[in-house]
Amino acid sequence: MDAVIKKIMPASSYMDRPVTDRPSQQEVEAAVRTLLRWTGDNPEREGLVNTPKRVAKAFREMFDGYDKCPADELGRTFEEVAGYDDLVVVKDIEFHSHCEHHMVPIIGKAHVGYLPDGKVVGLSKIMRVVDIFAHRLQTQEAMTAQIAGVIQDVLTPRGVAVMIEAEHMCVAMRGIRKQGSTTLTSTFTGVFKDNPEEQVRFAMMVRGSRY
Template sequence: MTDIPGLKLKKAPRLAPTREEAEDAVRTLLAWAGDDPERSGLANTPKRVVEAFEERFGGYREDAASELARTFEDVSGYSDMILLRDVRLESHCEHHIAPFTGLAHVAYLPNKRVVGLSKLARVVDIFARRLQVQESLTAQIGETIQQSLAPLGVAVMIRAVHQCMTLRAVNQPGAIMETTHFTGVFADDESWRRRFLDAVRERPGA
């Protein structure tokens, strides 16, 4: 199996800092930037920043594979591709902690077992709420579905705009990054791959 960075979470090598230590770290950054963390306007900022981290990076406390543990086998002979399009995605790049936002499209060709559609969206969300590079995020989603459901194939596409492309000297605010990950029939068979790509690209503005 391919080695996908971040697919299996490893515990941090040292004890997790306390919330108070995390808030102190934000105070340090505010002071480093040149402001006074004790002034009234900034008094609650460390608390808010730590809460925002808790929300944005809640994916570290969740297990994507266990979302797919409950499967259904009675799908009345259905054996075609199942596609969930336009899953809204908000993640943060691991290089700048800058947001990247876009849409994920996830498809699989079931081998008897299917899952509730919302579970696929949950898998996207859990991996998105970690520090990511888009390539790894795409692969993590695909491999988790492949390993958990053992379908005949999985296809994932993410199209996203990266804020770090706007903020820095590159200044390319509209640039869209597109990444794909294919397993099984989608990797091996051009016609399946084409079917997925046509389905996610056919609409204007998609």
């Protein structure tokens, strides 16, 4: 795996579980009530009285990636592929994540390709890896590298290509407030990193062009 990915994400993070002891349900609900007061609203009014409990439940769902190991999802592979050794691309994997700077949504699509080296993995496993990393506080750059890194480390293919395109609500809802703009990131390992023609082929397959 290339040095850039190693700097962004140490290999140990593939196995990471929550890094701190989680607070109690009561502590979480109290924190949400404080935030409701901070907005200027009354947490005791009818419409908000059950909001702290709902927010706690929603957070457990949206951030369940901290309780899952992406490397585990890639553990089962298949070698009966009739000699297939060309590019495998899973594109348009829709995901939602949250910006680690403002904790507002990132909504987008991931495109993942790899060149097998004697074994392939179930397509749904690639999608689950995307979701696990997405369901953590993220930056798009780090998430792109994390997906490529774990696939390269666990499957050891000849190369991995990852492209993510997403809209960031921290740009659309606050600050500059520009709706509709998207951010595109990509990273390559192995053959893709060494051969720009393979990068182009991956991009063309993602875009649906003939080559």
